[in-house]
Amino acid sequence: MTxxxxxxxxxxxxxxxxxxxxxxxxxxxxxxxxQGTHQVGGGNLWRLTSRRLGLLVGIFDFIKGILMVVxxxxxxxxxxxxxxxxxxxxxxxxxxxxxxxxxxxxxxTLLGLAVxxxxxxxxxxxxxxxAVGFTVLMTVIFRSSPLPVLISAAxxxxxxxxxxxxxxxxxxxxxxxxxxIVKRLTAQPAPEKMQISRFRLFFNRLVFDRDxxxxxxxxxxxxxxxxxxxx
Numbered sequence: 001m002t003x004x005x006x007x008x009x010x011x012x013x014x015x016x017x018x019x020x021x022x023x024x025x026x027x028x029x030x031x032x033x034x035q036g037t038h039q040v041g042g043g044n045l046w047r048l049t050s051r052r053l054g055l056l057v058g059i060f061d062f063i064k065g066i067l068m069v070v071x072x073x074x075x076x077x078x079x080x081x082x083x084x085x086x087x088x089x090x091x092x093x094x095x096x097x098x099x100x101x102x103x104x105x106x107x108x109t110l111l112g113l114a115v116x117x118x119x120x121x122x123x124x125x126x127x128x129x130x131a132v133g134f135t136v137l138m139t140v141i142f143r144s145s146p147l148p149v150l151i152s153a154a155x156x157x158x159x160x161x162x163x164x165x166x167x168x169x170x171x172x173x174x175x176x177x178x179x180x181i182v183k184r185l186t187a188q189p190a191p192e193k194m195q196i197s198r199f200r201l202f203f204n205r206l207v208f209d210r211d212x213x214x215x216x217x218x219x220x221x222x223x224x225x226x227x228x229x230x231x
Contacts, residue, residue, distance in 0.1 A: 005072075005081050009088045012068040016092020016109065019099050021045045021057045028053075033102055036219055037210065040096070041104025043145075047219060061108035065089045066116040079121040080168020086113040087176055094183045105183055105209070107149050110176060111135070114156065123169060127159035146209035150184075153177045184209050 022040045025032045028049050036044045042061055046054025065086045072082040090106035090113075114132055118125035131152040138148035156173035184205045196204075196212070204211055210218045 001076065004075055005077055005085070008068065008072055008075070008077070008085045012085045012088035013092040014097070015064050015068060016089035016094075016106075017096035017098050017103075018064075018092075019096050019103070020060050021054075021104065022099060024053055024057055025049065033099070039104050040099060040102060041093075042108060044104075058108050061093065061104075061106075062112040064093075065109040065112035069113060069116045070120060073120045078168070079117060079123055079166055080172055082121070083113065083117060083169055083172035083176075086117070087172060087179065089113075090176060090179055094179065106179070107145070110153065110180070113176075117169070123165045124160075124163035126163050127156055127165065127173075130159055131156050144215070147207055150180065150207065150209075153180045181206070187211070 019040055021042055021044070022032055025045055025048065030048050032038070032040045032044050032048070036048050038044070042054045042058030045057055068085050068089050069082045072085045077085070086109070090109050092103075093106040093109055094103045095101040096103040111132055114128040117123065118128050134155070135145065135148045135152045138151075139145040142148070153173075154177055157170045157177060160170040160173055161167075185202065187205055187209075201211060204213060208215075212218050
């Protein structure tokens with residue numbers, strides 16, 4: 001069973017690494033890595049191409065986490081092990097081997113994991129209901145997702161513990177929260193960060209998931225190469 005688990009973790013990482021948003025962008029003549037937010041994900045694709053294309057890619061990112069959890073469940077892995085397999089998908093999405101580890105944020109995949117895990121296991125659905133419901137509601141109200149996503153990701157390990165989910169599940173969600181934080185804080189360098197303090201940069205990336213508070217300026221900034229960033 002351990003060998004099976006390890007194999008599924010590797011498969012999950014490779015599936016997560018499939019850069020469908022990047023490929024869809026390239027088909028339209030756009031390199032997501034140096035346009036818009038520079039994120040290789042459905043959100044950036046949505047803004048740079050079309051809502052329909054961005055939505056389709058977002059659905060793919062949502063489903064790939066679900067698929068790996070279902071497979072892990074079918075081969076007899078417990079909920080904690082299933083969540084680790086799902087975590088591997090998120091890591092693959094965020095740091096894809098096929099794009100030199102320059103990926104997206106893995107939020108759609110995280111939402112997929114939160115939805116499917118209680119659906120195929122005998123664990124409380126309330127942590128997932130709270131996290132997904134809060135993310136959707138706050139995003140619609142404030143038309144911004146970074147802070148709701150951060151709060152929801154932080155809530156999952158806590159509410160899993162409060163609703164008596166298996167300890168491995170709470171630890172798994174905590175690991176996913178750490179991955180969310182690490183990805184935000186290690187975002188692609190941009191010239192804007194050179195003009196603000198490190199504390200402000202840290203705060204902006206953690207809370208707003210970007211280097212500056214002005215979302216419009218961040219999304220529509222021009223492309224800079226590494227030489228321009230260092231000048």
